[in-house]
Amino acid sequence: MLHLQAILRQLGQLGHGGVMIDEGDLELHEQLQCLYKSTRAAKHFQRDIVRGLEGFISTGKKQMEIARKLAEDCCKYGIENQDSDSSLARVASGFGTSHAAIEDHNEKMLGVLGYQ
Template identity: 45%
Template sequence: MVVDEVEMRVHHQLDKLYKSTREKRDFQKEIVKAAEAFTAIGYKHIEAGTKLSEDCCKYGVENPNDEVLAKAASIYGDARKHAEKEVEDLNKLFFSQVLEPLRAMVAGSPLEDARHLAQRYSKMRQEAEIQAAEVSRRQARVREAPIPEN
């Protein structure tokens, strides 16, 4: 009966592992969703900033007789365009260096392997219990059946 106690302990440990890996995977998925939202907002911000910089440059070109304001708008538009380019580069870097590895981690094998191991163990245990019950039934039938003498 010691084997059964050890087996039950291992089964409980695998069950805990299964639950904790599922919780960690769900947490990682939430982090990925947040990172995706962050990059989406970043791209919307870049889009709005780029439009503003284009409009400022356009105002500067179309209104040369309003010297001070046109020149200021043009300078601001150019500066804004360069700043948006830097933000876009940062957003691309965040996407490639943070978001993609996070996605790979969520779909990664260590967590899934642990979950599949726990599922396989549980299935094997159920099959072993079914086979043990079948063996017990057959042994009982053999004991009850009369032994023919030659």
């Protein structure tokens, strides 16, 4: 409101003395300023959400690569040592297989988030 009053004073000094603003106009101006501020804040908030989501996706992809490598190595160990009748080989193979399935689901989730 002070901003608008300062503009009106300047207009009056420039010879535009006929400018008249009533209380309704001032109220509408204040509402427009509030709308502008809230819209701008929402835009910044949306930008922050997008940046956070991009970081989450990037971190998730790196984590997924590491987990996939672990799953592959476990499956490989289980296959290479299946003849030794080792409990560790069976467990490693099962762990690798289940982890690979989990990472498939994680990949789908990250894809959906990235699409949004």
